[in-house]
Amino acid sequence: MRPLKSRHRPAENGWHESSTTVTEYALSLDLGESSVTRDETETYIIEGGQAGRDRLNLLHQVFRVGTQHLLDEIEIAPGMKCLDVGCGGGDVAKLLATKVGSDGQVVGTDADISMIELASAEAQRQGLKNIQYLQGDAYSTFCEHSFDLVYSRLLLTHLSAPEKALAAMCGSVKRGGWVVIEDMDATRIFSDPEIPAISRYLELYIGLSTSNGGDPAIGPKLPGLLRRAGVMDVEVRLVQQAGYSGPVKQNVVITAERTAQRLVQNGYIGADEMTNLLRDNHRAAVDPDILISAPLIVQAWGRIDTD
Numbered sequence: 001m002r003p004l005k006s007r008h009r010p011a012e013n014g015w016h017e018s019s020t021t022v023t024e025y026a027l028s029l030d031l032g033e034s035s036v037t038r039d040e041t042e043t044y045i046i047e048g049g050q051a052g053r054d055r056l057n058l059l060h061q062v063f064r065v066g067t068q069h070l071l072d073e074i075e076i077a078p079g080m081k082c083l084d085v086g087c088g089g090g091d092v093a094k095l096l097a098t099k100v101g102s103d104g105q106v107v108g109t110d111a112d113i114s115m116i117e118l119a120s121a122e123a124q125r126q127g128l129k130n131i132q133y134l135q136g137d138a139y140s141t142f143c144e145h146s147f148d149l150v151y152s153r154l155l156l157t158h159l160s161a162p163e164k165a166l167a168a169m170c171g172s173v174k175r176g177g178w179v180v181i182e183d184m185d186a187t188r189i190f191s192d193p194e195i196p197a198i199s200r201y202l203e204l205y206i207g208l209s210t211s212n213g214g215d216p217a218i219g220p221k222l223p224g225l226l227r228r229a230g231v232m233d234v235e236v237r238l239v240q241q242a243g244y245s246g247p248v249k250q251n252v253v254i255t256a257e258r259t260a261q262r263l264v265q266n267g268y269i270g271a272d273e274m275t276n277l278l279r280d281n282h283r284a285a286v287d288p289d290i291l292i293s294a295p296l297i298v299q300a301w302g303r304i305d306t307d
């Protein structure tokens with residue numbers, strides 16, 4: 001895990017936040033104890049910081065409608081407590097915050113402190129008082145059996161042990177509470193007519209993700225993962241966006257840019273070939289006669305057993 005900046009104090013249980021310890025935070029919410037274990041071996045393969053935030057902003061423009069429909073299906077009532085694990089820039093946490101209202105609480109957690117800082121600053125600027133963003137690892141249960149709903153989008157694909165992260169998430173949910181997961185199958189991205197540079201980038205991304213321990217095609221496996229984690233009455237929906245213009249076309253190009261350095265450094269591709277690939281991807285993204293899709297998104301959700 002990256003070192004914390006000096007103004008961030010490590011809390012005893014391993015969770016971090018800019019102004020309060022997680023213990024103070026848990027007390028303020030009347031949440032239970034949290035237990036933490038950390039995985040030190042994984043790295044996130046896409047650039048973070050402001051560039052990463054900008055990419056997640058674009059990604060949210062692509063996936064927001066599908067996520068909103070999903071959240072509308074679930075009985076999210078005012079006053080509920082929700083947890084968004086691997087929240088990135090905190091966009092879905094904000095959708096949840098609107099639903100739970102001023103009597104509710106939303107916590108967004110992410111391993112990347114720069115994301116937490118950016119998300120916290122945005123929420124403060126927007127005057128959102130019912131959200132808090134905390135740094136923490138998805139493999140750790142945060143505040144056992146304290147949340148009415150735990151949500152995660154596009155996190156498990158990056159993890160080498162998604163079942164462990166899911167178990168940790170389930171541990172945060174109250175009995176009878178919701179577990180709601182969205183993740184992708186990147187192998188289903190397509191272009192029409194087929195653009196060789198996009199197909200080539202997909203091969204590279206799949207290789208990089210897989211060698212990092214991730215699963216770029218985890219989406220269809222989500223329902224089974226949820227059932228094995230003890231989630232009941234699992235429901236499933238598939239969503240895929242495609243277009244001739246707009247954010248859906250830029251998504252694959254920006255993700256290629258944010259992984260380019262890593263791909264070159266790790267020897268997957270030469271610098272010159274990468275430059276050409278990015279140029280060709282960009283040309284395809286601005287060509288109004290080329291259709292490009294986002295990854296297939298699988299949404300899977302259900303409740304934790306009430307027994």
Ligand SMILES: C[S@@+](CC[C@H](N)C(=O)[O-])C[C@H]1O[C@@H](n2cnc3c(N)ncnc32)[C@H](O)[C@@H]1O
Pocket residue numbers: 042044056059060085086087088089090091092109110111112115136137138139152153154155158159
């Ligand atoms: C593709 S982004 C998705 C962000 C957000 N869920 C969304 O849909 O906008 C994946 C996020 O997972 C975070 N992440 C990766 N590994 C993590 C881990 N082990 N624990 C917590 N967060 C992690 C990354 O820092 C990144 O912000």
